[in-house]
Amino acid sequence: MAKITVSHPSALVDQKVSIKVCGLDRNQPITLKASLSEGKLRFASFGWFKADHDGNVDVSKSESLNGTYQDVDAMGLFWSMKPEPDIPSSSRLFKRDVTTPIDIHLSVFNGHLQWENLFDQSCSPLAETDIQRWYKAPNVRREIVKVGKTRGALYTPPGPGPFPAVIDVFGSGGGLIEHRAALLASHGFLTLALAFFAYDDLPVNMGEISLDYMIESTEWFASLPSVRDGKIAYVGVSKGAELAMLTALYCPKVMSIVSINGPPFVTGLSLPGRFAKHSHVEVDFDHVEMLDEGIVFSDSYFPKDDDFTKVWESDVKMLTILAGDDKCFNAKYSHRQHELIPEDKKKNFDMITYEGAGHLIEPPYAPFARASYHKLLQMNMMWGGSAKEHSYAQEDAWKRTLDFLKTNLGDPVPAVHDKHLTSNL
Incomplete structure (x- = not known):
């Protein structure tokens, strides 16, 4: 049988x-x-x-x-x-x-x-x-965060702490997305899944995103006694990575960033007030493609060198993860940012490009989505990539992410102790 x-x-x-x-x-x-x-x-x-x-x-x-x-x-x-x-x-x-x-x-x-x-x-x-x-080990604690203006979900590993700490942010879809934060906490990192628009009482539109909000939320999180040494890392994808780079320029508590296909300049609308000095790059709609699978933005930006976020002006270390077939945001922009980094700062910046991967590089073994519905645009978005190459990218990028965080924040204590649940740690 x-x-x-x-x-x-x-x-x-x-x-x-x-x-x-x-x-x-x-x-x-x-x-x-x-x-x-x-x-x-x-x-x-x-x-x-x-x-x-x-x-x-x-x-x-x-x-x-x-x-x-x-x-x-x-x-x-x-x-x-x-x-x-x-x-x-x-x-x-x-x-x-x-x-x-x-x-x-x-x-x-x-x-x-x-x-x-x-x-x-x-x-x-x-x-x-x-x-x-x-995504979440049984002994990881989840708490909804509503402190001041900060909105999100805090994932705390078991044990007394303090813990190496990470803020996890996603992109232009908005809302509160928690699966990667839960998995990071299951690997022993105190992790804040941070929403920045289209959630609870936060602004509804992406154009109203506040960098002051990001800075305030970062400083609150870094001040928690459960945060090891008051130092944190960001893991961000797409718009979330863009905001992480900008936040690092104003928050010395941000020690490291993992940028996953993040724009290396301000996209869309200009930043208000004191942040207006960061020039923004708008979409050139003459270079936006409408395919049967979905809309393609990859080659619709034309930044000048002065437009790139000078993240090297902070003391941050950064791992940039890029997709060679990203139909949302072309990897060439991040390669240009890397070229602009002063030689004495290049040691703080690492970059890897996965040919054949698409925009949505998730934790390992997640099903591949070449295109999917984007609720903000209310149409299908082309992400790009092919299934096998994208899967390899997800597995390798996740290992590099965990190693990078451990190197810069210190080794965590894994959260998996339940005899019925296993991890690869």
Whole structure:
């Protein structure tokens, strides 16, 4: 009788797992399917395998002959997930409630089935099992923050502290996004998921974003007794990384930044008041493309050298993570910023570009989204990239992010102590 076993049936999302199927006939062809539901969305993936002479398939060693991914890849069934046939193809898997796991159902079928046949209710699996993937370790504490003007969610690892501390910010979609902050806290970092517009009583429009708000929130967070040495790092993607660079110029408590495809100059509207000295670069709509998949902004900015944020005028260290096929923001802009850094400061700045990756470089094994609906623009946004290359970028970039934070903030104590939950630490 066929049976599926998983090495870590309950684990953090960045933990690799080993999936094995045993009890098959020698050389038996099978289809292995992974599926999940998150809110109204449903995603799935599949691979074709052939059992060895002992009737076993080990996904970490066996080649997927066809499916949503091919070749040998232990985590291929995770990152290659895509919307099921009746779900819009532009849907993006997004974990809103990190206090619950992503529940993934694994099933194995006899023979090599096509994608459309995998959703036929009359198709009976040979074996099934369920696994859980978590962003937040059980002993990480989550608290909603509403202090002064600051709005967000604070994730505190177990233990007395103080902890190495991180502010985590996302981009132009707005709202409060918590999954990466929860995962960072699960790795032992005190982490503030910081909202900066379109949440609670914050401004509704991105054009009303306040740098004073970012500075005030940063200083409040750095003052917490649970923050080690009163020093913090930023992890930001897109608009969030842009704001992190600007904030570092006014807050000496910001010691380091991880910028993920962040604009190295002020985009959109100019900053008000005392920050107006930072020139802004507007979108040139003559160079915006409208494709069937979505809107492309990658080559629609034309900055001058004086427009670039002179983040090197602070004492910050920065890791810049870039996507070579970013359809939202071209990596060439960040390369130019790097060229402008004075030679005596270049040692503080590191940069890596992942060719074939798109804009949304998330923690490892998150399903690839080449395009998805952008609620601010109310249309599909092209992010770019290809699934396999993007997946590699996510795995490697996450390792580099954790190593960079440990180097600059000190080693954390991992939050995973529950015997039913594992991590790769």
